[in-house]
Amino acid sequence: MARPVKWRRIENxxxxxxxxxxxxxxxxxxxxxxxxxxxxxxxxxLEGLEQEDxxxxxxxxxxxxxxxxxxxxxxxxxxxIHGKGIRIEGGNYTRGICPVRCLSCGKVWEESIERLENKxxxxxxxxxxxxxxxxxxxDMEAQSGRSHSCWxxxxxxxxxxxxxxxxxxxxxxx
Numbered sequence: 797m798a799r800p801v802k803w804r805r806i807e808n809x810x811x812x813x814x815x816x817x818x819x820x821x822x823x824x825x826x827x828x829x830x831x832x833x834x835x836x837x838x839x840x841x842l843e844g845l846e847q848e849d850x851x852x853x854x855x856x857x858x859x860x861x862x863x864x865x866x867x868x869x870x871x872x873x874x875x876x877i878h879g880k881g882i883r884i885e886g887g888n889y890t891r892g893i894c895p896v897r898c899l900s901c902g903k904v905w906e907e908s909i910e911r912l913e914n915k916x917x918x919x920x921x922x923x924x925x926x927x928x929x930x931x932x933x934x935d936m937e938a939q940s941g942r943s944h945s946c947w948x949x950x951x952x953x954x955x956x957x958x959x960x961x962x963x964x965x966x967x968x969x970x
Contacts, residue, residue: 800922803890803908804832804864805855816881825880830887833868840865855893900926 810831816824832854839850851861875882890908897904898921905922912919920927 800905802856802860802888803893803906804835804860804888805853805893806831806835806889806891807853808835808838809891810834810884813884814881815875817879820879820881825878826883827871827875827880828886829868829871829882829884830864831884831889832887833864833871834884835889836861836865837868837872895932896929897932898924898926899928899930900924904932 814826816826835854836850839845839853840847845853847858847861847865850865851858854861854864856864872882874880890910892909893906894909894912895904896907896912896919901921901924903921903923907919918927919929921929
């Protein structure tokens with residue numbers, strides 16, 4: 797069984813998705829900078845945070861943060877030195893992470909807010925395939941010793957964007 801995706805939390809979406817060297821237009825070579833790589837540069841180099849704090853804000857380990865930051869800096873340096881464009885897109889990122897519990901079998905796992913909202917009530921337990929789910933940040937905090945970032949955005953507290961089916965008051969509703 798493959799390991800599940802470890803979501804990297806980002807706080808800011810970029811205002812621009814593409815940079816090209818002056819005079820190169822659309823024909824220049826380019827590097828793809830993932831959104832989590834841009835977030836790592838923003839936290840470390842722009843905000844000046846320590847790596848441990850950066851990793852905590854992105855909800856990843858410090859070694860993972862170091863790998864992401866190194867990859868990002870290599871791409872930016874390559875673009876600056878060799879006159880390549882930079883396109884910002886993709887990656888394994890989320891605006892928030894919600895701990896989810898299956899009410900049928902008890903399995904607890906982390907899911908991105910985007911997946912919960914985009915599934916329109918169709919997300920199910922990876923073990924038993926039940927759709928009876930609830931948000932449970934207190935369970936994950938007890939297991940991992942760190943806080944989680946759904947902040948009610950999954951609508952577990954009745955807040956958050958959108959109407960209709962989805963995560964609401966802690967349970968998936970139709």
